[in-house]
Amino acid sequence: GAVVSQHPSRVICKSGTSVKIECRSLDFQATTMFWYRQFPKQSLMLMATSNEGSKATYEQGVEKDKFLINHASLTLSTLTVTSAHPEDSSFYICSAKIAGGAREFGPGTRLTVL
Amino acid sequence: AQKITQTQPGMFVQEKEAVTLDCTYDTSDPSYGLFWYKQPSSGEMIFLIYQGSYDQQNATEGRYSLNFQKARKSANLVISASQLGDSAMYFCAMRGGSNDYKLSFGAGTTVTVRA
Numbered sequence: 001g002a003v004v005s006q007h008p009s010r011v012i013c014k015s016g017t018s019v020k021i022e023c024r025s026l027d028f029q030a031t032t033m034f035w036y037r038q039f040p041k042q043s044l045m046l047m048a049t050s051n052e053g054s055k056a057t058y059e060q061g062v063e064k065d066k067f068l069i070n071h072a073s074l075t076l077s078t079l080t081v082t083s084a085h086p087e088d089s090s091f092y093i094c095s096a097k098i099a100g101g102a103r104e105f106g107p108g109t110r111l112t113v114l
Numbered sequence: 115a116q117k118i119t120q121t122q123p124g125m126f127v128q129e130k131e132a133v134t135l136d137c138t139y140d141t142s143d144p145s146y147g148l149f150w151y152k153q154p155s156s157g158e159m160i161f162l163i164y165q166g167s168y169d170q171q172n173a174t175e176g177r178y179s180l181n182f183q184k185a186r187k188s189a190n191l192v193i194s195a196s197q198l199g200d201s202a203m204y205f206c207a208m209r210g211g212s213n214d215y216k217l218s219f220g221a222g223t224t225v226t227v228r229a
Contacts, residue, residue: 032215043205043219044159091157097215103149105159 002028002098006106013084014114021079021109023094029074030096034103035067038091050077084113116141116210120220127196128228134181135191135223137206143167147209148189149217150180154202162204165189193225201227 003026013019023033031052036044048069049057056069068080081088093108117140127133139148146167152160165173165180173180181190193200206220 034216041224043221046216046218049216093157093159095159095217102161102164103217104161105151108157108159110157 002026002096002104004030004094004096004104004106006092006094006109008109009107010110010112012112012114015085016083018080018082019084019111021081021092021094021111023077023079023096023106025075025096025104028096028098030077030098031074032097033071033077034095034097035069035077035079036093036095038093038108040091044093047079081111084111086113089113116143116146116208116218118206118208118218118220120206120223122223123221124224124226126226126228127193127200129198130195132192132194133196133225135193135204135206135225137189137191137220139187139189139206139208141187141208141210143210148180148182149207149209150178150189150191151205151207152200152202153205153222159205163191196225196227198227198229201225 005024007022033050035047038044047062050069050071052071058064071077089112091108094106095103119138148165150162163173163175163178163180165182172182177194179192203222203224205222207217
């Protein structure tokens with residue numbers, strides 16, 4: 001079946017640094033990927049839609065200069081949290097659209113900003 | 115605009131019993147899809163079941179069944195013969211329209227299975 005991986009699974013960084021999270025489709029091509037953020041005990045909130053070869057589409061209220069998304073190939077999308085602050089600490093999950101309209105999710109990345 | 119509502123923040127169920135998780139939705143799109151996902155404490159999102167708006171029959175996948183009542187705009191998940199491993203957060207989600215690939219999620223329901 002379709003598999004999506006994320007790296008790293010956990011990251012701890014100092015305030016003001018940038019963190020890059022990778023989302024890869026391992027055995028299929030993903031022209032569209034989605035990035036979600038989830039705070040503890042809350043739902044998944046869509047941040048942006050990442051399209052291969054074009055600019056990402058951000059949801060209302062999400063700072064595109066803060067959360068840089070690059071989808072340079074059919075198997076890789078990256079989310080870079082720039083100048084991270086403690087309030088950016090969260091669980092970030094990517095998802096890829098697969099055949100039939102279903103979605104495959106990555107295992108998530110837990111970001112802690114000190 | 116689409117909206118997914120899960121009104122049960124938490125539920126307890128006895129092992130081997132069935133549990134129903136409520137989900138209502140609101141959309142003006144005639145074509146949409148409804149999903150249920152399980153999220154254990156590890157954080158991974160596990161796909162459970164899918165129901166298309168034009169599907170005539172309720173979806174079933176093993177111990178999971180979806181009680182789809184289109185007129186009432188509800189898509190409740192029924193887990194039969196609960197197991198301890200079913201303890202997790204459960205999310206209802208909707209994809210709206212034939213060209214809208216985004217998934218909107220409900221607030222989630224935490225299920226705790228008791229031995």
